[in-house]
Amino acid sequence: MLGKTAGGLYWMSRYLERAENTARLIDAGQRIALTRAGSDEDWLSVLQTAASSEGYLDKWGEVTREQAIDWLLRDRDNPSSVLSVMEYARSNAKLVRTAITREVWESVNETWLRLCDILARRVSERDLPEALMRIRQRTGLVRGAMHGTMLRNDIYDFARIGTFAERADSTARILDVKYYVLLPSASSVGSSLDNVQWESILRSVSAEGGFRMVHGHEPRPKAIVDFLVRDRRMPRSLAFCAGKIRDNLGYLAQDYDTRLPCHDKAEALAMTYLGRSVDEIFDHGLHEFLQEFLGDLAALGHQVETDYRFTE
Amino acid sequence: MIDPMSQSQSQGPDGQSQSQSGQRQRQSYDEMWGAGDMGDAPPRDPYRAFESWFRDENPARLRRKQREAEEIFRLTGITFNVYGQAEANERLIPFDIVPRIISGREWSRLSRGIEQRVRAINAFLHDIYHRQEIIRAGRLPKEMIARNEAFLPKMIGVQPPGGIYTHIVGVDLVRTGDDEFYVLEDNARTPSGVSYMLENRETMLRMFPELFSRNRVQRVSNYPQLLHKSLAACAPPGATGTPVVGVLTPGIYNSAYYEHAFLADQMGVELVEGNDLRVVDGRIAMRTTRGYTPIDVLYRRIDDDFIDPLNFKPESLLGVPGIFDVYRAGGITIANAPGTGIADDKAIYSYMPDIVEFYTGEKAILQNVPTWRCSDPSALKYVLDNLPELVVKEVHGSGGYGMLIGPTASRREIAEFREKLKARPGNYIAQPTLSLSTCPILTKAGLAPRHVDLRPFVLCSPEGVTITPGGLTRVALKKGSLVVNSSQGGGTKDTWVLEE
Known part of the structure; x- marks a missing residue:
């Protein structure tokens, strides 16, 4: 196997995992905010957990719920936003297209296409639970395709x-x-x-x-x-x-x-x-x-x- | 934007504009209905079974299938990139579900003509980079080579492994009548589009299996195996054991990346980029997880200029420093060989009938489109006098750019082109506008004729010439348009060659 291919596989998987983890973090953050009088402190710690608080503060200064969620989900200036990492995941999948099965490639490609639709606009508070669920479902499908079709x-x-x-x-x-x-x-x-x-x-x-x-x-x-x-x-x-x-x-x-x-x-x-x-x-x-x-x-x-x- | 199916365009008269220019409107030959009009006449023989199937179909269902097909392409990622834009701008090449059907008899004549032409091209390339007999014999003027940008002096005297220069050729054909086919262009460098040929067939098989039990269609699906076999048969003397083949791509942002990955995947070989390769002990080796492993045959999808920064464009980051030296020493096969562009150069094109005759001793089976070389003063005069009726192309142009289609051009465009021609006549050739055949496509209003061309794919090795039955049919989706290029609104169709 090409060294580059090994690297592509490693990073494709990392980015897919990161998309899913970020969705989970947002879900947990939202939960805290709903459980009690949410403070922006909570969202700052979510940003810290996602290792992207510095970039956020540089761009926005002040932490608000709405802005933090948007940053984590779809801001292109955030290299760890769900949209950014899905694009990296797909680029890596393209790079290793000959190493992965057609099903894995298609599931990554479809995930990216669907997330582009879901995240084309700012996600409202009402639509947030469904958007997060979709992200987790989609990354789960990729995992399933890998598990079910790849040689060990x-x-x-x-x-x-x-x-x-x-x-x-x-x-x-x-x-x-x-x-x-x-x-x-x-x-x-x-x-x-x-x-x-x-x-x-x-x-x-x-x-x-x-x-x-x-x-x-x-x-x-x-x-x-x-x-x-x-x-x-x-x-x-x-x-x-x-x-x-x-x-x-x-x-x-x-x-x-x-x-x-x-x-x-x-x-x-x-x-x-x-x-x-x-x-x-x-x-x-x-x-x-x-x-x-x-x-x-x-x-x-x-x-x-x-x-x-x-x-x- | 770069056309993923490189360097080719078709042109012919546009019915409407011809009537505007006062000429009598001419009906193009139709692949399904022949020369007659599309009224109550029966379809041509190869379309009989298809037409009866189509008549019983519900048009709404077919249009739904058409959308399904595009969804399949989108999910499969059969897209081409638009340079300089975000990945979101990947485009689909539209697919039309009405097949272009060729009878077995038509195909056998075409394939004989293609084989003859491709053999002549390889012989021509060998000659041009060695003794240049054709020039000594006075059949080709010396300056056509000496002053030609597509001629690669570094290839002089180089012996490519197996004696093959152009391993993969895409010969662009157009049809004007029942038995009239013309070669529009010989793509002898890195022709693309074969993945569309294969995916179009897969899609049709998936959507309309019943059509394939009613028609005996020759298969195309073994193209990747044939390609692998053909490439392996060209392994260099330095190769030991089973030849290792690789596909060299400029990378994931190239417009035809999908095809590069597709072919590597289907052949079961590595898809490499320049930075995966280096020279190790006089061989080209790829960096694997276990160390460097030699490659014997490199199917490169990178232009000559970019394959070796030490020997060609120094600023290229896509190639492999020193690969040309390894090639010259017989350490690797590069397919197609560097320097094959001299054979599909548009100025050389006009000499193809002579070239075919010179090297095969036979008359060319396939016709050339009559071509005026504007470098010749009398030809230039004729072209300048008749611009509104002609198609003028740049000698090294591609993708349907930089050309003038006289009958559809505005007065201003013609005037501008006249100046360009006068400034650099040697940069242009001109041809009459051909009446390209049409083939029906499915529209909201039912079947409607659109102009098409055909690119069969040809493989050459020391073991022989192999032509996959059919090829890629490109179709100008806009009514009356003659430009089939995907970058300019062209689509594709599945192409059937029926068993005889």
Whole structure:
């Protein structure tokens, strides 16, 4: 496979995942705004979680609900807006057209065409839930096409590595932006306000139901951190994503019969951070832990790009 | 905007404008109805089964199918990009569901003529870059080559692997009568449009399977396999083992990218860009996830000027530095070979009947459109005197741009063109306006005739010449229009060649 193709697959998957995650973040933000007298602070933290608050503030200065949603959904000046990332996803799909099945290509192309329609104009508050649902449905169709029609070979491995690198990044950010509400001192307050924040975290990763099944009805900070960092059953947890990255890189090592530096890095990422108990994480400092994780995840991404020659 | 089906246009008289200019309105030959008018006469033989099917169909259902077809194309991404604009401006080439049908008998004569012509073109290219016998024999003036921009001096003495220069040719044909076909242009560089030929057929098979049980239509679907086989048969001496083929594209923003990806995918080969390739140990190698792997045959969809910044345009970022040196040393096959443009140059075109005769020893089976070379003073005088009746084209022009269609042009346009001609006569050729055949398209008011041309696709290798039955039919969707180019409102049709 061409190195460029491996890179195209990796980025196509990352962007598709990012579109979906951004839709989830907006959904959670909107939920908070509806649950109580929404403050613009909430939207600022949503923007921070999407790693695009700086660009937003540069362009708009003041944070308002309407502007923040528009920025996240369809602003072309925001390279992480749903519309921007879908366009990148499609460009990458075009680039790797010969590596993906016709069904995968058509589902990406159709998703892009439909999102262009849905996001052609500013989305009103009334239409927002449906627009967000459509984004998630559409990206789900792409995932289904990949799952159902792609050979399980190196092509699939690179796509999966992209998906889980993006997802781990997103979950770690969600936790980090809200880490202060999860600190033991904050949780001891135990006010209903904080409950809303915790629920919002779970909602951002579509995990309210899953959390209830495992931990019951009382969201406790340690349980939330345990669920989103360490629980291997939870498909958006750091442990799950890091494990998948390691597995898929492992298949590549087997397939190519070559072990490369990225394999050691992936192993280290899976072990070093995720082998720790929740208490150890809190002792170390949740924020520090997440920052280190994000740094090492980014380094692993670069190593994969180098080892498999995505670019010259 | 660049036409994804490069460098070709058709022209002929426009009925309406001719009547305006005082001439008697002439009825064009119709593929379905022949020379007669479209009244109660029966259709031509090849259209019998289609016509009876069509009569029983509900027009509203057919129009719905037509929209369905366009939706299929949109979702499949069979679009072409418009340069310099956002991706949202990708366009669809309109598709018309009425097939262009050619009888087996008509096709066998056409394909004999095409094969003869393509063999002559390859022999001509070899000769022109070696001994130039045709010039020594006085059949072609020396200056037609020496002063021609399309001639590539770097190719002199180069022996392309397998002796093939133009591996893939798209010969543009137009029809004016029952047995009258003319070659309008020989696209010997990087002809495009073959993906539309294949997708049009797929779409028709999906939408109207019953038509294909009523008609025995020769298949086109094996074109990618034939292309792969033909390219592999041209592998260079340096190749070891099964030849590795690749398709070289300028990238995803090129107007014909869809086709490049389509062909690579269908052949099961890599689609590469210049920055995926480099010279390694005297071979061209592609950067893969496991390291550099040599390529034997490169089907390039990049113009000569851009393939090698070290040997040609230095500012090109699309090509591979040093590839031409590797080519000259026999390390890679480039298809089509550099320098083939000299064979489809519009000034050379006028010599094609001589060229065919010189290299094959036979009279040309397919006719050339009579052509005045404006570099010749007496021809120039004739052209200037008769501009309103002629079509004037730039020698190196393409895509239907920079040309004058006399019968439909305004006085001012003609006056402006007259000045251009006088300033640079050598840059132009002129031809009579042909009465291009029409083929019906489906409109709201039922069937309506529109002008068409035909581009069959021809493959050449040391193993022989292969012509896919049919080709791409382009249709001018605007009533009376003679310009079939997709960049100027042209559409396409499925093209059927019936079993004999």
